[in-house]
Amino acid sequence: MNSPSARTNRREEVADWIAAEIKRLGPGAKLPSMRAMMLKFSTSQRVIEAALSPFVAEGRLISRRGQGIVIASPAAPDADEAVE
Template sequence: MALFSALMHERSSVAELVTSLRADLNRYSPGGKLPSSRALVERFRVSPVTVSRAIAQLAAEGLVVTRPGSGAFRAHPRVAPTAPGDTSWQEVSLSGDGGPEVVPRTVDASGVLVTLAAPPPGVIEFNGGYLHSSLQPERALSAALARAGRRPGAWGRPPTDGLPELRSWFARAVSYT
């Protein structure tokens, strides 16, 4: 029972700290650095674990961004998602419910089947996006993969709407063409 009571107190202290920090976020401009974990521990008289969990909760809500070794920063406001494109034409053209005069739809898969066929002996295909094994710098690729796998956040999922840096790069690249 004491363990349950301690867990309940810990959960409520995390929730209370999240509420306090959420109210304090207006003091910081987007990108502004929040106080250190040590300062938050002293200010709110909670454990470092409670501070860590509260910051993680705010990060999960998209209100703060954490950078290992640098601290926590107020997140930039999210841009309202754009309305999804009009896909109603797909419903009409792909539906099979057109009444008694339904024309059976067929798909010509011959182009797909050609790409799936094995190439003749001695032919190296470049259309798949992968180099032939004899052309790949396997040691360099292995070293690069090992380095990339050790980076913070390498094993996390990216945001569903894409990485902001990559989206802005694509927007710039498309606007120049």
């Protein structure tokens, strides 16, 4: 079994790769499947989910079961934040 620090390092490695893919691919593009990422990084689903979670929470990725993981379009600025 991997130590907690090994899992954290692997999660960070996967998260860094995801961030780079978001920049490289752009809005509307799909990331590889969960299984493909598990194989690419030789890690568990739990580690991949932990790496994806912050991006989904921030709205940078949209994850739907059976439909994959899609890079979200940048949000339009709120009316309150608009410069007048």
